[in-house]
Amino acid sequence: MLSSFASTKDYMHVAFDSMMELSPYLVDEKKFTDPKSEEKIHTYIDNLLMAFKGVHSSNKLKTLDYAPSLSVMRQHLEETKIAFQHKQKFFARNRLNATQSLCITCHAQLKTKASQTVLSQMRAKAWKMKSDFERAESFYVLRDYPTSIRYYEKYIEASLEKKKQIGFISFSKIEGAFKRVLSYYTKTSFKPEKALSFVETYKGNKVLPVEFREDLNQWSRDLNKWVNDKKLMKTNSVKDLETFYLAKIEKQRESSRSIIDLMVLSGRVLNILKYHRSNSEEPIALYWLGYADRALNFSYYYSMADMYLVDCIEKFPRHEYGKKCLNQYKESIQMGFTGSAGENIPDDLKNRIKKYEQLIGN
Template sequence: MKIQILAFLAFLSVSNFSMAMTGPEAKTTKEVMNKALGSFVNLQPFIHDPNKFYDKKHDEYINVQLQNIIDVFKSGSHNAKLNAPGFKPSFETISSYLIATKEAFNSPHKGFAHNRLQALSGLCMSCHTQLDSQNSSRFSVSLKAVRRDSFQSDFEYAEFLFLLRDFTSSARYYERVLAEVKAIDLKKKMATPINFETYKKALQRLVTINIKISYKPEQALAYIDKYASDRLLPPLVRDDFTSWKAQIKDLQKVYTPWNVSNAEELLRFEKKYLNGLDEEGLGSGAEDMKLLAMSGVLTKFLNFRPNSKEAPHALYWLGIAEERLHFNFFYSLGELYLKECVERYPKHPYAKKCFKKYEEIIVSGFSGSAGTDIPSDEQKELSRLKSLISQ
């Protein structure tokens, strides 16, 4: 793929299920989850402090933590939950990604390894927003050693809490980021460099928590009303916030909290809310809030109904949603959802739709002013997928 996509810690999300399980399998899942998360926690000081990361006296310790995580993901390859349609796309690339990160760390290219570790936080969010806060338990890792002062900023700490699915605490720290900027005197703002990219991301996370994870549009609007009107916001950022507000208000008129629990309800949901999505609106961002809300519904459906005969419908729309939302929100798992649709359900009518969309994404990704130049490995993959639906 043109971008190696994964959702780090997808395996850890299995803890959401293990709490409802009993016997040896539940114990094993929970123990393995805590081992991986523990190593990830141990890497935090090095992810956020480049000086520590590049200091050779820490090499052995960092290598051990990386290897622990690699081993955990290898051991989870046969886990039934991880082979479900909702998790498998993000899980399948984890081992190779982490191995490459470890290899880079032990080469002259430590900077590449550091960039990868920093990216893991954003990558895993695509997976950790799949289950709502009411149906999930926070990871049972002790946070005593990972306090606010372990991070350089409120935003970094909020991101870490988000990864642990502690959405209540992460929201509090995201709002601190926004409130701090809002409280600055206007004249000082004009003279003080402000990271509006971080400001936008903080508000994005609050919107995500209240649209995708727990559908509370009124709370999302309250955040936007409070923090989206700063006079010094760059015009494009302000325009995004204005668009989000309008879209959420439109959502409130037609959407209610959904519980798509079976194939029949999924097809009704698709017919009512998805089939009429405007193609031009998808490209412009005019449907982002609808896609965000919809993706929350569909990932929950796949997680709790992984063997549904109509799962390809959910995978298709998740592919579309993820491909669009990664521009503003997280890293895209769109290609992987579409591939999973074709590979797992080649005889389903939607497999052809999934392949067509996947092909469009690949061709577009390798097209430019000089024409289209698709690498041979991507061409072979397209041919392989096409052969599956042609049999």
């Protein structure tokens, strides 16, 4: 434990050390869910939460396109700890990956010697990962996207070649690699034309399962639509984006929503926040970012849905989108723990939801 005189720098060292220790578990789902790992992971989560509770500043980094307050980060970690304690390990692991990704985003934009040292040490650890897929995952979180994409593509090519030779391999990680590359080109870098080029390369590859080739062909059609949509790039407000596109998606049945539409439009929301920022549109942007991340459900990248939604609730409780964010948050917690019935939500989270309902005025 740190003393009461510990500085923010001391606490951030604890957070960094905890993230470094968690890293091998975050890139390996089997290792994370292994009962033998529980005690260590629980300790690292505890240390991480303690570090963020100890930080003295309540500010966020103004340079980021999106950066939650320390209050939101603390709550995110508290809920992650609760999820892990209640054996919701898939949910907890993806939340920790989102935390790690956000931490790296902050360090990447702080040009201090300490932050660059943090990144250097994490890169060194990434290079030591055993497989190309694990290496790609690590560099993805580190926001070294060119290196990450290179290793995802290397992994895909090697896996398809292996399938040619032996006839069968597990497809889950191959599909995961495709989805990460797709999410980078659509949401993170907002370059749907590059996503289309990537999909076109593989959509006719007969080594891939028939069902996945059908997905690739559907993605190709959806991406073609966005690449040729001239109005999208001329829409420079989130409210107009909602009017022209997002509201229509919200009305669709869940089963008929296009994942490409969700990723491209959330990428455009982030793009607008970066280049055409308007504080009056922040609650609308937070709602739609949370909505899209929830709908994609961790499948394509590390979801920050709950952080977006809680930030919206706490900062804009009287705004009409504050209530919409609360509804999305409640559904997220219900689904994260027990499905739509919500019968096994821990009391801590039930009380938090009640607090937010009072704040909103439900």
